[in-house]
Amino acid sequence: MNRLSLVLPVAAGLCLVLSCNSHADDSPAPAAVSTSAVPVATTTAAPVATTGTIQLGDIKVESKRLNRARDTLDPQTGTTSYHFDTQSIAALPQGADAPLQDVLLQVPGVAQDSFGQLHVRGDHADLQYRINGIIIPEFISGFGDTLGSRFIGRLDFLTGALPAQYGYRTAGIVDITTNDGADIDGGAVDLYGGSHGTFQPSVEYGGSSGALDYYGTATYLQSDLGIESPTAANPGHDRTEQVRGFGYMSYLLNPDVRLGLILGHSLGNFQLPDNPGQQPNFVLANHPTFDSAEVNETQRELNDYAIASVQVSKQKLDYQVALFTRYSSVMFDPDPVADLMFNGVAAQVYRRDIATGLQADASYKLDEIHTLRWGLFADQERTASDNTAAVFPADTNGNQTSDIPETIADDGGIVGHLYGAYLQDQWQVSAPLTLNYGIRYDISDGYVDENQWSPRINFVYALDDADKLHGGFSRYFTPPTLELIAPTDIAKFQGTTNALPSDTNTNVSAERDSYYDLGWTHSFTTAWQAGLDGYYKDAKNLLDEGQFGQALVFSPFNYARGRVWGIEFTTSYTGDLAAAYFNLAYGRALGNQVVSGQYNFDPAELVYIQDHFVHLDHDQTWTASGGVSHIWAGTRFSLDGIFGSGLRAGFANTQSLPSYAQFDVAATRSVRFDGFGDVGVRLAIVNVLDRVYEIRDGSGIGVGAPQYGPRRGLYLGLTKTF
Numbered sequence: 241m242n243r244l245s246l247v248l249p250v251a252a253g254l255c256l257v258l259s260c261n262s263h264a265d266d267s268p269a270p271a272a273v274s275t276s277a278v279p280v281a282t283t284t285a286a287p288v289a290t291t292g293t294i295q296l297g298d299i300k301v302e303s304k305r306l307n308r309a310r311d312t313l314d315p316q317t318g319t320t321s322y323h324f325d326t327q328s329i330a331a332l333p334q335g336a337d338a339p340l341q342d343v344l345l346q347v348p349g350v351a352q353d354s355f356g357q358l359h360v361r362g363d364h365a366d367l368q369y370r371i372n373g374i375i376i377p378e379f380i381s382g383f384g385d386t387l388g389s390r391f392i393g394r395l396d397f398l399t400g401a402l403p404a405q406y407g408y409r410t411a412g413i414v415d416i417t418t419n420d421g422a423d424i425d426g427g428a429v430d431l432y433g434g435s436h437g438t439f440q441p442s443v444e445y446g447g448s449s450g451a452l453d454y455y456g457t458a459t460y461l462q463s464d465l466g467i468e469s470p471t472a473a474n475p476g477h478d479r480t481e482q483v484r485g486f487g488y489m490s491y492l493l494n495p496d497v498r499l500g501l502i503l504g505h506s507l508g509n510f511q512l513p514d515n516p517g518q519q520p521n522f523v524l525a526n527h528p529t530f531d532s533a534e535v536n537e538t539q540r541e542l543n544d545y546a547i548a549s550v551q552v553s554k555q556k557l558d559y560q561v562a563l564f565t566r567y568s569s570v571m572f573d574p575d576p577v578a579d580l581m582f583n584g585v586a587a588q589v590y591r592r593d594i595a596t597g598l599q600a601d602a603s604y605k606l607d608e609i610h611t612l613r614w615g616l617f618a619d620q621e622r623t624a625s626d627n628t629a630a631v632f633p634a635d636t637n638g639n640q641t642s643d644i645p646e647t648i649a650d651d652g653g654i655v656g657h658l659y660g661a662y663l664q665d666q667w668q669v670s671a672p673l674t675l676n677y678g679i680r681y682d683i684s685d686g687y688v689d690e691n692q693w694s695p696r697i698n699f700v701y702a703l704d705d706a707d708k709l710h711g712g713f714s715r716y717f718t719p720p721t722l723e724l725i726a727p728t729d730i731a732k733f734q735g736t737t738n739a740l741p742s743d744t745n746t747n748v749s750a751e752r753d754s755y756y757d758l759g760w761t762h763s764f765t766t767a768w769q770a771g772l773d774g775y776y777k778d779a780k781n782l783l784d785e786g787q788f789g790q791a792l793v794f795s796p797f798n799y800a801r802g803r804v805w806g807i808e809f810t811t812s813y814t815g816d817l818a819a820a821y822f823n824l825a826y827g828r829a830l831g832n833q834v835v836s837g838q839y840n841f842d843p844a845e846l847v848y849i850q851d852h853f854v855h856l857d858h859d860q861t862w863t864a865s866g867g868v869s870h871i872w873a874g875t876r877f878s879l880d881g882i883f884g885s886g887l888r889a890g891f892a893n894t895q896s897l898p899s900y901a902q903f904d905v906a907a908t909r910s911v912r913f914d915g916f917g918d919v920g921v922r923l924a925i926v927n928v929l930d931r932v933y934e935i936r937d938g939s940g941i942g943v944g945a946p947q948y949g950p951r952r953g954l955y956l957g958l959t960k961t962f
Contacts, residue, residue: 303420303422303490303498305553306492306553307417309553310373310551310560312603312611313405313560313602313603313615314373314405314415314601315405315613315664315666316396316403317403317674317675317698317699318403318676318699318710318712319398319400319402319403319698319710319712320398320399320759320773321396321399322347322348322396322397323394323397324343324392324394324395325392325394325395326392326393326419329389329392329395331876331878332346332878332904332906333879333905333906333925333926334904334906334926334957335908335924335957336389336390336430336442337389337390337442337955338389339356339388339389340385340387340388340389341356341358341385343389344397344414345865345882346823346867346880347360347397347399347412347823347865348808348810348823348863348865349361349399349806349808349823349827349863350865351858351860351863351884352882352935353936354468354936354947355947356385357858359858360399360411360412361412361775361777361827362777362805362806362827362828362829362856362858363411364784364785364856365409365411366409366410366411366412366718366783367412367414368408368409368410368413368414369387369414369416370415370416371416371418371502371547372416372417372418372488372500372549373415373601374502374547374564375564375599375617376547376564376566377545377564377568377595377619377621378409378723379543379566380541380543380569380724380793384482384484384506384508384510384541384543385482386504386543387484387486387506388459388484390442390444390486391416391444391455391457392416392418393416393423394417395414395415395416396413396414396415396417397412397413397414397415398412398413398415399411399412399413400710400757400759400773400775401696401711401712401713401714401755401757401775402698402714403664403676403696403698403714404663404664404678404679404680404696405601405615405662405664407617407660407694407716408718409718410714410716418455418488418502419446419455419488420446420455421446421447421455421488422453423446424444424445424446424447424455425446425447425448426445426447426962427445427446427961428443428445428959428961428962429441429442429443429959429960430443430444430957430958431957431959432957434953434954434956435952435953435954435955436463436950436953437464437465437479438461438462438465438955439460439461439462439463440461440462441460442457442458442460443458444457451491451493452489452490453489453491453492454487454488454489456487456488457485457486457487458483458484458485458486459484459485460481460483461480461481461483461484462479462480462482463479463480464478464479465480465950465953466478466479466511466513467512468935468948468949468950469513470514470515470945470947470948471516471946472932472948473951474951475514476513477511477512477513477533477536478512478513479510479511480508481509482506482507482508483505483506483507484505484506485504485505486503487501487502487503487504488500488501488502489501496552496553496554497550497551498550499548499549500547500548500549500551501547501548502545502549503545503546504543504544504545505543505544506541507540507541507543508540508541509538509539510540511536511537511538512535512537512538512539514533515532515945515946516531516532516533518532518582519532521582521583521584522580522582522583522584522632523581523643524577524580525643525644527581530577530578532578532582534578535575535579536575536578537573537574537575537578537579538573539570540571541569542567543566543567543568543569544566544567545564546564547562547563548562548564549561549562549563550562556604557603557604558602558603559601559602559603560601560602561598561600562598562599562600563596563597563598564595564596564597564598565594565596565597566593566594566595566596568592568593568594568723569591569592570590570591570793571588571589571590572588572589572590573588574586574588576630580631580632580645584631584632584640584736584737585629585630585736586629586630586645587629587738589626589627589793590624590627591623591723591793592623592624593621593622593623593624593722594621594622595621595622596619596620597618597619597620597658598616598617598618599615599616599617599618600616600617601615609668610667612663612665613662613664613665613666614661614662614663614664615661616660617658617659617660617661618657618660619657620655620656620657621656621686621722621723622653622655623653623654623655623656623722623725624651624652624653625651625652625653626649626651627649627651628647628649628650629648629649629650629738631645631648631736631737631738632644632736632737633737634735634737634739638739640737646736648732648736648738654722656684656685656686656687657684657685658682658683658684659685660680660681660682660683661680662678662680662681663679664676664677664678664679664696665677665678671702672701672702672703673699673700673702674700674701675699676697676699676712677695677696677697678695678696678697679693679696680696681694682694682717682719684717684750686719686720686722687720687722687748688747688748688750690719690749690750691717692715692717694715695713695715696712696714696715697712697713698710698712698713699711699712705763706763707761707762708760709758709759710757710758710760710761712756712757713756714753714757715752715755716751716753716755717752718751718752718753718783719750720748720749720750720751720783720796724795725748730743730745730839740839741839742838742839742840742842742843742846744838744839745837745838745839746836748796748837749835749836750781750783751779751780751782751802752779752780752781753777753778754777754778755776755777756775756776756777757773757774758773758774758775759772760772767814769812770811771808771810771811772807772808772809772810773807773810774805774806774807775804775805776804776805777802777803777804778802779802780800781798781836782798782800782802782831783796783798784796784798784799784831784858785942786857786941786942787943787944788840795942796836796837797834797838797840797942798834798836799831799832799849800832800833801831801853802829802831803829804827804828804829804830805827805828806826806828807826807827808823808825808826809825810822810823810824817872818870819869820866820867820869821866821867822864822865822866823864823865824862824863824864825864826861826862827859827861828855828861829856829859830853830854830859831853831856832849832852832853832854833849833850834846834849840942841941845891848891848892852892854892854893854894854941855894855896856888856941857887857888857893857941857942859888859893860885862883862884862885863883863884863885864883864884865880866881867879867881874909874910875909876907876908876909877905877907878905878906878908879904879905879906880903881901881903882901882902883900883901884899884900885899886898887936888940888941889939891939893940893941897934897935900931900933900934900935900949901931901933902926902933902949903927903929904925904926905925905928906922906924907922907923908921909921916960917960918961919959919960920957920959921956921957921958921959922957922959923954923955923957924957925952925953925954925955926950926953927949927950927951927952927953928952930952931949932948932949933948933949934946934947935947935948
């Protein structure tokens with residue numbers, strides 16, 4: 241007999257688990273159904289580590305205890321957190337084959353953008369990714385899903401007014417706990433594919449031997465839909481091949497000390513989709529015309545990372561120290577003929593960033609009332625930016641004066657540093673009230689040298705058994721992404737068809753925020769919960785990013801002031817055989833006066849933004865997500881959907897794109913084959929209604945080209961465990 245389980249990532253406070261015993265020839269009515277619930281959206285204090293009698297030879301028990309101890313290093317007091325595990329990810333229409341960003345779109349207030357970007361509560365990206373509590377240095381933004389979903393044992397998504405533990409990227413914390421080999425004790429092969437030339441095989445394996453625990457997974461993807469199409473039709477020249485791998489090992493020196501090693505790799509090759517029917521804007525010698533459906537632009541992305549850690553848990557003291565390194569690069573290769581004829585510039589762009597550093601976090605339980613936490617972070621980054629551009633000579637009005645191109649090299653790089661330290665106390669003031677207060681200090685040494693003291697205070701108050709209030713105030717210090725900054729020698733391109741709109745350029749500075757958050761959760765019954773959360777951010781040097789060049793790599797810039805606010809509603813219901821969740825968010829994100837990277841902007845836009853608060857290009861007024869699942873006769877049926885009122889467009893983002901909705905469905909069950917055993921079968925349909933919708937129309941601040949959502953796709957997945 242198989243055991244099918246469904247865990248829905250409901251946003252209002254519960255992860256709903258429905259399970260039944262069945263196999264392929266069960267009768268229509270499930271035999272035995274049980275329902276249980278575990279927290280998903282929580283506002284309580286972080287758990288306290290427990291100790292007890294541990295059998296030295298039992299690696300699984302010891303690892304679980306150390307996992308609980310590691311959780312105490314990452315407080316969630318006063319935040320709103322959403323939790324996913326392997327079962328809840330498997331319940332999504334595409335399951336573990338879904339990109340990580342599709343999982344995160346089920347969280348309230350998360351808006352989708354082109355190229356897999358996510359925006360949380362009006363911020364441009366600003367997400368911090370952690371694996372087993374350790375910060376992963378940022379990758380150069382591109383198209384590929386660098387991390388994936390398959391290795392996730394548990395994912396905690398935190399947002400709101402964060403405790404002092406969390407710095408640098410603060411719109412959302414994606415804290416991933418890896419699968420444990422001792423829990424899996426075996427492996428699985430997964431074959432997934434279907435529409436748009438998609439073929440995605442994956443393999444994973446884990447186990448334990450004595451004090452050693454190990455887990456690994458690898459995925460290969462090929463598809464004819466690597467990047468969003470610039471037209472409503474399925475695009476041409478949009479092939480992608482991607483390889484992704486992840487490995488985790490831990491070794492127990494004794495019941496209190498664990499060594500860890502994490503290794504990750506991703507490599508992606510992308511064709512940039514063509515936009516047929518375009519007319520050349522420039523004349524190139526010996527090339528009278530060019531078909532825009534034959535343009536051959538490509539991009540290659542490589543990301544590697546490694547983390548070595550030691551974790552110690554002794555009585556009242558827990559700490560973890562980690563060394564990390566990360567290599568990230570992007571290479572954009574233009575079509576040397578087409579790019580000159582259509583854009584007046586054919587630039588080969590290369591970005592590279594090498595990061596190394598250390599992170600240390602500690603927790604000490606003073607008594608039953610106070611728990612102290614403190615930590616350090618240090619990071620060094622070496623960046624390189626190479627830009628070799630073919631351009632035409634031009635007059636002062638930008639008109640081409642020769643059909644013979646010339647080549648200009650514009651290269652640069654820097655060594656930057658980031659340092660941080662924090663101290664905080666979690667105070668159990670009374671039975672219903674938990675308070676977490678602290679301070680952190682950060683130094684950013686890059687193109688601009690900056691620092692800031694950042695006080696934080698957060699609380700959770702239980703009004704009664706059904707109602708909880710949470711909230712807090714946080715000062716944030718958000719340095720710009722060093723790997724995306726490519727200083728441009730403006731003078732080199734004067735008198736060419738790649739002359740920049742403005743000759744003003746100020747270095748990008750760190751964003752400094754005052755962030756306020758207040759929320760409420762209520763349990764109407766054990767099956768029905770709801771929550772409401774409001775936030776406001778007052779920003780100085782508000783960071784945003786835009787695609788201003790040919791390569792699909794984003795460049796940061798600052799608004800002098802920013803105002804971001806919104807409110808989120810969540811609710812969920814679970815019954816014996818069905819479960820559902822729904823999230824609705826309203827938000828506003830405005831900026832005023834561009835104070836860095838001005839050379840990327842049209843002078844008329846700069847003048848307008850100087851005197852007006854304008855919508856950020858990723859500002860979306862209404863965002864919603866929801867889903868429903870039901871198990872019948874041993875088959876799990878699921879549907880989820882996302883809705884957006886449309887991102888911004890037009891001059892200075894004064895317009896809004898039309899609203900859109902996308903629904904995905906799936907049916908999953910286990911089928912027994914004679915001589916082969918049980919095989920998991922998944923049939924999924926993405927965008928089942930085949931709704932055509934535009935994510936971007938090519939206009940707006942820092943928007944390079946139109947992008948459309950995916951057309952309907954039918955996919956089949958087969959999974960065999962061993």
